[in-house]
Amino acid sequence: MRIPCSLFILLMIFAIPVSAQFPANGTKKGPAPITEQFAAHIRSYQQVVDSYKPAADDIMRLAQEDSVCYNRLAEMCDTYGHRLSGSESLEKALDWIIETLKKDGLDVTTEKVMVPHWVRGNESAAMVSPRFKKFAMLGLGGSIGTPAEGITAEVLVVKSFEDLKTRAAQAKGKIVIFNVPFTTYGETVQYRVNGCNEASRVGAVASLVRSITPVSLSTPHTGMLRYNDSVSKIPHAAITLEDAEMLQRFQNRGVKTVVTLKMEAKTLSDAVSRNVIAEIKGTEKPDEVVVFGGHIDSWDVGQGAMDDGGGVFVSWNALRLIKKLGLKPKRTMRVVFWTNEENGIKGGEQYALNRKNELSKHVLAIESDAGTFTPNGFEVKGSESTKALANAILNLMRPIGVNRIVDGGGGADIGPILESGVPGMELIVDDEKYFWYHHTDADTMDKLNPKDLNLCSAAMAIMTYIAADFPLHFPK
Amino acid sequence: MRIPCSLFILLMIFAIPVSAQFPANGTKKGPAPITEQFAAHIRSYQQVVDSYKPAADDIMRLAQEDSVCYNRLAEMCDTYGHRLSGSESLEKALDWIIETLKKDGLDVTTEKVMVPHWVRGNESAAMVSPRFKKFAMLGLGGSIGTPAEGITAEVLVVKSFEDLKTRAAQAKGKIVIFNVPFTTYGETVQYRVNGCNEASRVGAVASLVRSITPVSLSTPHTGMLRYNDSVSKIPHAAITLEDAEMLQRFQNRGVKTVVTLKMEAKTLSDAVSRNVIAEIKGTEKPDEVVVFGGHIDSWDVGQGAMDDGGGVFVSWNALRLIKKLGLKPKRTMRVVFWTNEENGIKGGEQYALNRKNELSKHVLAIESDAGTFTPNGFEVKGSESTKALANAILNLMRPIGVNRIVDGGGGADIGPILESGVPGMELIVDDEKYFWYHHTDADTMDKLNPKDLNLCSAAMAIMTYIAADFPLHFPK
Numbered sequence: 002m003r004i005p006c007s008l009f010i011l012l013m014i015f016a017i018p019v020s021a022q023f024p025a026n027g028t029k030k031g032p033a034p035i036t037e038q039f040a041a042h043i044r045s046y047q048q049v050v051d052s053y054k055p056a057a058d059d060i061m062r063l064a065q066e067d068s069v070c071y072n073r074l075a076e077m078c079d080t081y082g083h084r085l086s087g088s089e090s091l092e093k094a095l096d097w098i099i100e101t102l103k104k105d106g107l108d109v110t111t112e113k114v115m116v117p118h119w120v121r122g123n124e125s126a127a128m129v130s131p132r133f134k135k136f137a138m139l140g141l142g143g144s145i146g147t148p149a150e151g152i153t154a155e156v157l158v159v160k161s162f163e164d165l166k167t168r169a170a171q172a173k174g175k176i177v178i179f180n181v182p183f184t185t186y187g188e189t190v191q192y193r194v195n196g197c198n199e200a201s202r203v204g205a206v207a208s209l210v211r212s213i214t215p216v217s218l219s220t221p222h223t224g225m226l227r228y229n230d231s232v233s234k235i236p237h238a239a240i241t242l243e244d245a246e247m248l249q250r251f252q253n254r255g256v257k258t259v260v261t262l263k264m265e266a267k268t269l270s271d272a273v274s275r276n277v278i279a280e281i282k283g284t285e286k287p288d289e290v291v292v293f294g295g296h297i298d299s300w301d302v303g304q305g306a307m308d309d310g311g312g313v314f315v316s317w318n319a320l321r322l323i324k325k326l327g328l329k330p331k332r333t334m335r336v337v338f339w340t341n342e343e344n345g346i347k348g349g350e351q352y353a354l355n356r357k358n359e360l361s362k363h364v365l366a367i368e369s370d371a372g373t374f375t376p377n378g379f380e381v382k383g384s385e386s387t388k389a390l391a392n393a394i395l396n397l398m399r400p401i402g403v404n405r406i407v408d409g410g411g412g413a414d415i416g417p418i419l420e421s422g423v424p425g426m427e428l429i430v431d432d433e434k435y436f437w438y439h440h441t442d443a444d445t446m447d448k449l450n451p452k453d454l455n456l457c458s459a460a461m462a463i464m465t466y467i468a469a470d471f472p473l474h475f476p477k
Numbered sequence: 478m479r480i481p482c483s484l485f486i487l488l489m490i491f492a493i494p495v496s497a498q499f500p501a502n503g504t505k506k507g508p509a510p511i512t513e514q515f516a517a518h519i520r521s522y523q524q525v526v527d528s529y530k531p532a533a534d535d536i537m538r539l540a541q542e543d544s545v546c547y548n549r550l551a552e553m554c555d556t557y558g559h560r561l562s563g564s565e566s567l568e569k570a571l572d573w574i575i576e577t578l579k580k581d582g583l584d585v586t587t588e589k590v591m592v593p594h595w596v597r598g599n600e601s602a603a604m605v606s607p608r609f610k611k612f613a614m615l616g617l618g619g620s621i622g623t624p625a626e627g628i629t630a631e632v633l634v635v636k637s638f639e640d641l642k643t644r645a646a647q648a649k650g651k652i653v654i655f656n657v658p659f660t661t662y663g664e665t666v667q668y669r670v671n672g673c674n675e676a677s678r679v680g681a682v683a684s685l686v687r688s689i690t691p692v693s694l695s696t697p698h699t700g701m702l703r704y705n706d707s708v709s710k711i712p713h714a715a716i717t718l719e720d721a722e723m724l725q726r727f728q729n730r731g732v733k734t735v736v737t738l739k740m741e742a743k744t745l746s747d748a749v750s751r752n753v754i755a756e757i758k759g760t761e762k763p764d765e766v767v768v769f770g771g772h773i774d775s776w777d778v779g780q781g782a783m784d785d786g787g788g789v790f791v792s793w794n795a796l797r798l799i800k801k802l803g804l805k806p807k808r809t810m811r812v813v814f815w816t817n818e819e820n821g822i823k824g825g826e827q828y829a830l831n832r833k834n835e836l837s838k839h840v841l842a843i844e845s846d847a848g849t850f851t852p853n854g855f856e857v858k859g860s861e862s863t864k865a866l867a868n869a870i871l872n873l874m875r876p877i878g879v880n881r882i883v884d885g886g887g888g889a890d891i892g893p894i895l896e897s898g899v900p901g902m903e904l905i906v907d908d909e910k911y912f913w914y915h916h917t918d919a920d921t922m923d924k925l926n927p928k929d930l931n932l933c934s935a936a937m938a939i940m941t942y943i944a945a946d947f948p949l950h951f952p953k
Contacts, residue, residue: 075726082608132558137918218694219779219918243779243921250551250922303695303719442613442695445719446726 046393050467057397057463059326064459070318071451073101074311078304078446085301086341087118087272095275095297098317098338102279105321111275114351116341118272119143121301122265126209126240128248129153130259139223139302139440140238140266141193141210142344147236151263152176152207158245158252162191162199173204176260180245183215186436190224197237198229207236207262211245214436219243222440223300225344236264274298276348277338279317281324283469285331288359291469292335293319293367293461296342296349296414303444307435311373311449311457312428313338318454319462330469332364339414342370346413353417360421364475365468368412369428372435373449373457376428378405379464383424386476391426394467403460405429422477426464428457522869525948533873533939535802540935546794547927549577550787554780554922561777562817563594563748571751571773574793574814578755581797587751590827592817594748595619597777598741602685602716604724605629606735615699615778615916616714616742617669617686618820623712627739628652628683634721634728638668638675649680652736656721659691662912666700673713674705683712683738687721690912695719698916699776701820712740750774752824753814755793757800759945761807764835767945768811769795769843769937772818772825772890779920783911787849787925787933788904789814794930795938806945808840815890818846822889829893836897840951841944844888845904848911849925849933852904854881855940859900862952867902870943879936881905898953902940904933 077094084091095111102109119142126136157175159165165177177200179192192210200208212222221239228234251258277297283289295312299305316336323334339348353360367379378395381388392406410425419425430453438444468475553570560567571587578585595618602612633651635641641653653676655668668686676684688698697715704710727734753773759765771788775781792812799810815824829836843855857867868882886901895901906929914920944951 076730079723079726079730080607082610131556134558216694217919217923218692218696218913219921220694220696243919243923246923247555247921250555254552254555304723437694443693443719445695445723447693447719447722 046390047396049472050393050397053467054397056326056328056466060322060462060466061401061459063322063326064455064462068451069321070314070454070458071449074306074314074449074454075446078306078310083301083303083305084297084299086116086274086298086344087120087269088301091274091298091340095277095338098277098297102277102317106324107279107320108282110278112278112351112355114274114276114340114348115271116274116347117345118269119344120267120269122146122267124238124264124266126238126260126262128258129261131256134244136240136244137219137221138238138240139221140236140264141223141226142300143226143228143268144197144237144264144266145234146264146266147207147262151261152236153259153261154206156248156252156258156260157205158249165199165203169203172200175205176262177205177208178240178245178248179208179210180249181211183213183436186213189213193224193239194227195229197226197235198232201232201235205235209238209240209260209262211242212239214242214439216437217242220441220443223302224440236262236266238262238264274340274348276340276352279320279336281320281330281334283332284329287333289332289362289364289474290335291332291365291465291475292337292363292415292418293369293465294337294339294414295369296340297338298341298343299444300343300440302440303438303442304446305444306446307372307438307444307448308440309342309370311454312369315369315373315428315454315457315461318458319465322458322462323466328466330466332469334465334469337414342413346416349414350417353421360418360423363418363423365426365465366415366418366423367426367428367461367465368415369457369461370412370414371427372430372432373454374430374432374434375453376401376403376430376457376460378403378407378429380407380409380427380429381424382408382410382419382426384476387424390476391464394464398460398463401456401459403456424475424477428461430457522866523872526866526869526873526943529943530873532802532804532942536798536938536942537877537935539798539802540931540938544927545797546790546930546934547925550782550790550925550930551922554782554786559777559779559781560773560775562592562750562774562820563596563745564777567750567774567816571753571814574753574773578753578793582800583755583796584758586754588754588827588831590750590752590816590824591747592750592823593821594745595820596743596745598622598743600714600740600742602714602736602738604734605737607732610720612716612720613695613697614714614716615697616712616740617699617702618776619702619704619744620673620713620740620742621710622740622742623683623738627737628712629735629737630682632724632728632734632736633681634725641675641679645679648676651681652738653681653684654716654721654724655684655686656725657687659689659912662689665689669700669715670703671705673702673711674708677708677711681711685714685716685736685738687718688715690718690915692913693718696917696919699778700916712738712742714738714740750816750824752816752828755796755812757796757806757810759808760805763809765808765838765840765950766811766835767808767841767941768813768839768891768894769845769941770813770815770890771845772816773814774817774819776819776916778916779914779918780922781920782922783848783914783920783924784916785818785846787930788845791845791849791904791930791933791937794934795941798934798938799942804942806942808945810941810945813890818889822892825890826893829896836894836899839894839899841902841941842891842894842899843902843904843937843941844891845933845937846888846890847903848906848908849930850906850908850910851929852877852879852906852933852936854879854883854905856883856885856903856905857900858884858886858895858902860952863900866952867940870940874936874939877932877935879932900951900953904937906933
């Protein structure tokens, strides 16, 4: 896309970072009020950005004309199932993706990534006294197993790490249950990630965490734990809100409960996986890259449709739309299907490692790993100037309701890229129910819909295409 | 409670049924507009009913002073678990209830009821082609089992009975999947109750129904089926919305799927159970009875906390409140813990059969089996005069937000009583999430709370106490 010379000069004047403070943590209502200086900065970008309005309109129109994105994601999820690192199903899904990407006429490459290979095996948990009650449960990723006969021990229910400290003397030889109500993911997930270490430190023989969710229909949620080398490893699993609350009530009533936990979980030698990379090469600056995508691996439950099949498929679909419209960006647009985000982030790390001398030419990195429900904006990590340009581009997306910029944007897969100073973004959506489904058997295609996936695709396509074609390097 | 003579005379004048039409199907916003004649009728009752205001206020105050109702229900649910007809846990829970009722100083009797004894046994379902995918599933109550090796057959997914008729020629030898989205319970549950018959009629070897729910977190819902003698019995089970939708997508894509269903389900000889009956004897007319309660049996999943532990426990609590306040109604107030509502209604039938010559002296029957979330009114089945009196009584409950009367009120357990012309009611509550939990492992104590149970208890206590003490027989 060509820019009139006068606009280009105007743009150069404003391409210096401004000192105006960008509003942190914008709300759902849209961006917070901004200073006049900053507003002027946005307006300057807007004049250039507005020249992309015809392309943006084309993208939004074409994006909503079919259900290719939904149908492809459904076909992959249904045909191959969930996609845990090290599994055959992940690699089969990748083979199918590569084949299908080529049908779109996109340039496809892969790069080898060694990934952790944790396997769940058979597992079960049950209250065995004062009566038998089987628990719905999921071992946590990375957990060690139990002896074959399981671990049977009296239960100690605690409501926080603080509470565990207070009751430390009672924990020895027990199975500690962290019955912690969901507040925010960031806060509550600490009990999943770190509960085993704190329980082990006070002599527990195993630990169980109430699943990290605000809503449960007897729904266990898996996810990663992180063993601390300073304490011995104990098995760690998630039980449901329902069962954690029942154990709590027994304890409050002064009734001792005993639980048996059996887990075959183990970590095998690292396995071979791949990042899959699809591109539209830049016409003028092919070595300058706008990279975007999501992770293709998932937990070994549900279909990994929301987390993160949707995220990486809307990225793919964005690239397909650009190709189909015949748009030829100056810089390279690159979609990455990162592998192993869930239990290692080895895909993201390998990507950055393989390009350590090229990252300075990455102009923007965008991740979609926050769900693909109705999109409403982008999180942005970068300078005020980055945010101002992003905000200007958002104006073109108003017809599809994508209209807010909030601070943030450091997704796990793009984290290693952002460390070198590349601006980062994350697509954000109406995510009220995200943690209902997260890491469960309910993360399935029925939770998504073609319309939302198309809108997410359009938002990703507009943002990445303009960044790739913009007269200037996306401001750092 | 004594009524001034002048009011009593006024009441007699108005106790003749009026012809004004009571508004059918009231909405959440409160009763629909009523005619002036009907309004006058309500006002006449109101004068007498208002004399019960001090008692009603006492009930509402006392009801909210403790958490006895919640704590007792939790203790029973946690200690004994779910309570399917024929199970040891149901009878143990009944023993505990009888003992605890006596501690409340209530008159307690039991009556023998022979109940169906269906046992689930081990069960499983899985897609075995084009890949293996285990299903979350629940056999449906009353279903026959499969041969030990299971039934393995190709799948035919249908969207309605109509759709099945259209595809009848394809059904022979298949497992029919009824993938029917939830509209209303009454409409959608037909596929659970009757799907096996329609599938069998066209030659299916088994049938699976998408669980009857608007919301699923990979949540199977059990419930009763009803075999039709005109066709051969085939096994019938519920799968999740997620898996039904996946099978649908495979079929839409032209991919054949094969499912293996294994069920040990069988129906044993009828078992002995009991209705438990607790009373406050009437001071003037002990043979005239206001009967209320719910069912104490449940499905063999979750805790039966909502369905219908809560319903029968708020009834019990209502009686406890009357007793504790020292109120002495003229007529007998009787709470029944009906057994076997879920898969037979034998408790309700036996109750009516044992009293066929006494039902004419039952002045009112109330059931609570629609959940015990925040109460908002009563369904009423009866004459205009019945509804007018109920409406007048509701005025006393406005402080706790119970303010609507809608047509209905024929609960399953009181059905056999209502057949003889006794007016009937059902407590109604904010039930948006009722079918999320209904007949699942998520029907647990954490879905209820002490405050709601107390408000439900107060509403039940006020309605039943005034009916039992009213100067006139509750209008038929």
